[in-house]
Amino acid sequence: MNAIDKTARIGEGTTVGEFTVIEKNVNIGDNCTIGHHVVIREGAEIGDNVRIDDHTVICKQPMRSKRSIFKSEPEPPTKIGDECLIGAHVVIYAGCEIGNNVLIADTAAVREKVTVGEYTIVGRGATIENFCKVGKKCKLETGCYITAYSEIEDYCFIAPKVTTTNDNYLGRTEERKKHFKGVTVKKGGRIGGGSVILPGKVIGEDAVVAAGSVVTRDVPAKQTYLGTPARFYRETPDEQLLENQGWD
Numbered sequence: 001m002n003a004i005d006k007t008a009r010i011g012e013g014t015t016v017g018e019f020t021v022i023e024k025n026v027n028i029g030d031n032c033t034i035g036h037h038v039v040i041r042e043g044a045e046i047g048d049n050v051r052i053d054d055h056t057v058i059c060k061q062p063m064r065s066k067r068s069i070f071k072s073e074p075e076p077p078t079k080i081g082d083e084c085l086i087g088a089h090v091v092i093y094a095g096c097e098i099g100n101n102v103l104i105a106d107t108a109a110v111r112e113k114v115t116v117g118e119y120t121i122v123g124r125g126a127t128i129e130n131f132c133k134v135g136k137k138c139k140l141e142t143g144c145y146i147t148a149y150s151e152i153e154d155y156c157f158i159a160p161k162v163t164t165t166n167d168n169y170l171g172r173t174e175e176r177k178k179h180f181k182g183v184t185v186k187k188g189g190r191i192g193g194g195s196v197i198l199p200g201k202v203i204g205e206d207a208v209v210a211a212g213s214v215v216t217r218d219v220p221a222k223q224t225y226l227g228t229p230a231r232f233y234r235e236t237p238d239e240q241l242l243e244n245q246g247w248d
């Protein structure tokens with residue numbers, strides 16, 4: 001048994017699984033596959049040929065604790081582009097814009113006010129916190145954590161279990177609220193598995209952070225850094241540069 005509001009529009013050829021909730025003014029395109037126990041909240045817009053697997057929630061409004069620095073206010077409806085694949089037990093919050101052909105794997109979470117560019121992959125169990133921008137054709141691998149106020153530009157690779165941070169004060173003093181700043185990864189930047197990036201740091205274009213590094217300073221373009229703390233190791237090899245990949 002489903003609960004589908006009479007104002008919801010469900011496109012031609014779209015199938016809806018059992019025990020699914022679709023709230024008012026939801027717009028679902030043609031030829032979509034909606035799994036069992038899916039919840040699609042009010043006003044969400046979903047493109048054509050989208051697959052949403054079991055127990056996923058689309059357009060969830062955020063929760064705010066009494067101590068949160070963020071204001072408690074309703075977010076606008078989520079927009080999901082055409083040809084997207086969204087796994088099981090995924091939560092995509094209100095205020096998100098997901099581009100065409102994006103894959104968001106099982107148990108991932110995408111917070112409010114996040115944009116994700118076309119053809120990007122968000123891996124299993126990955127988290128993208130609020131106020132983030134992720135470009136096109138990126139790979140955010142399993143279990144990585146993108147902290148609030150971060151920007152990941154196009155063609156970036158974030159390996160499994162990478163952790164980014166945004167608070168140099170670790171939750172102490174009111175001064176910290178003036179300095180929140182996430183991480184920036186410029187076009188083609190790559191971060192190896194298990195690395196930690198400290199608040200406000202910039203990974204330059206075509207730069208590489210080796211696995212297990214702790215980044216305490218900006219990494220210049222086309223350079224490879226490694227270690228704890230991360231230091232210069234070598235120039236990024238020419239054959240690895242984006243300009244030599246033939247990608248569009």
